[in-house]
Amino acid sequence: MSNELLSPAEMAEADRLAIAAGPFDGIGLMRRAGEAVAAVVLARYPQANRVHVLCGPGNNGGDGYVVAGILRDSAVDVLLWVSGPPRAGSDAALAASQCPVEPRPLAEFVAETGSIVVDALYGAGLSKQLAGDAASAVDRATELNLPVVAVDLPSGVSGASGEVLGRAFLAEVTVTFARKKPGHLLLPGRAMCGEVVLADIGIGDETIAQLEPRTFENLPALWLRHIPIPAIGAHKYKRGHVGVFLGGPSATGAARLSALAAARSGAGAVTVLSPANAMQVNAAHLTSIMLRKAGAIEDVHDFVGERRPSSFVLGPGFGIGDKARDFALAVLARKRQDGGVEGLVLDADGITSFRNAASMLFEAAGRPDAPTLTMTPHEGEFGRLFPDIVADKDLSKLARARAAAVRANAIIVYKGADTVIAAPDGRAAINGNGAPWLATAGSGDVLAGIIAGLLAQGMPAFEAACAAVWIHAEAGSRFGPGLIAEDLPLALVPVLRELVDSRNETASR
Known part of the structure; x- marks a missing residue:
């Protein structure tokens, strides 16, 4: 049932189970996630003067490195801003090493009217307030009223509660993977996500079923079979x-x-x-x-x-x-x-x-x-x-x-x-x-x-x-x-x- 909602911890476990089952390894899932985000950017913002991709040090940032590479290969003007290097040996580090776009420090992030932002800083797993260079990046994007495409969830929004942790990006589109999180629906997170696009990256229903989810988006699929119809x-x-x-x-x-x-x-x-x-x-x-x-x-x-x-x-x-x-x-x-x-x-x-x-x-x-x-x-x-x-x-x-x-x-x-x-x-x-x-x-x-x-x-x-x-x-x-x-x-x-x-x-x- 595609209306299950997964907490950030459950989503991490779904990733682990999917990688163990194959056919995609961790970098394979990351590439598919990046491809899904890049497809949204190319389809919805063909007139953008420039795309600024903001990457954090974790897997969300790894998705961002893939996005930046695909956009560069598609002849898009891309600037890549990073908050810090990925952990050595991680899938994100591999994605960063394969990205053809030269990284720049997030502390120096500047943008211009007519550009868009791909937010791949932290996603749904953030558990503390957005601060420092990341918070400053939110402020700059907000001041310029730049369209934001968020990867998984706007950075600064809790995937578990929908709470805004200090500051958060206000996205026009949020691309998430396999299943939505509670933070996509609970306020104020829902208001920060814009349109939510759910992308299939290869984590199948059978993998989700192993988690036995107990949280759902309230859609007719949850209860339609119980709708009463009177007998003749x-x-x-x-x-x-x-x-x-x-x-x-x-x-x-x-x-x-x-x-x-x-x-x-x-x-x-x-x-x-x-x-x-x-x-x-x-x-x-x-x-x-x-x-x-x-x-x-x-x-x-x-x-x-x-x-x-x-x-x-x-x-x-x-x-x-x-x-x-x-x-x-x-x-x-x-x-x-x-x-x-x-x-x-x-x-x-x-x-x-x-x-x-x-x-x-x-x-x-x-x-x-x-x-x-x-x-x-x-x-x-x-x-x-x-x-x-x-x-x-x-x-x-x-x-x-x-x-x-x-x-x-x-x-x-x-x-x-x-x-x-x-x-x-x-x-x-x-x-x-x-x-x-x-x-x-x-x-x-x-x-x-x-x-x-x-x-x-x-x-x-x-x-x-x-x-x-x-x-x-x-x-x-x-x-x-x-x-x-x-x-x-x-x-x-x-x-x-x-x-x-x-x-x-x-x-x-």
């Missing part, structure tokens, strides 16, 4: 029933957005569970969505016993306090097996209600037969439940999400433009199709409803969360400027249609 004879309750909890009469819109999203995502029945004092206002706004009074725990148990809902949403517009905690724990106390409740999606006020009682929630979710808990926190809500995880500055967003999922016994949807979805078993996905148009009130309520709708139809929890995040973002991207949350449920329809068609086509092959 299915009735509405066979397609799943979602219950959406609602708070008081002054904040009813958020829950209705969740309910409508659950219905649009394919749930056959959706019921808004309302306190008595909000029944009238909800009745005035609901048509295909059902309405039921649920002001006390007993009402919830009666609803579950009579209507056998598959999943619940709790949090949007609900209010913070004891009632939210009691309702959430009541759902998690049900049994998942034999047609019981499959899952609870806890969002917004539902999450914040447990800020001083997190262990109670996590314990309830950890019961072997408990419904699956999915939580969808934004940055602030995440910090309320996991303050110590947030306080650990050595953890990337990916690592924070993983740690939270294990502690909470839950699927964590750590929202943002680079949403991370993590499961307690160690799987994680980073979303890359987020759009700024989704930064609007009510957008998260819609996402919670999509997750619950997919859960209700029997989709596994991790895959349901991943699919919902991607579908939500894709719908927002396609709609574009002017998007408000009310637009999103209907905007889901063409995206879902294409996914169902794609799954059917795949199944028929």
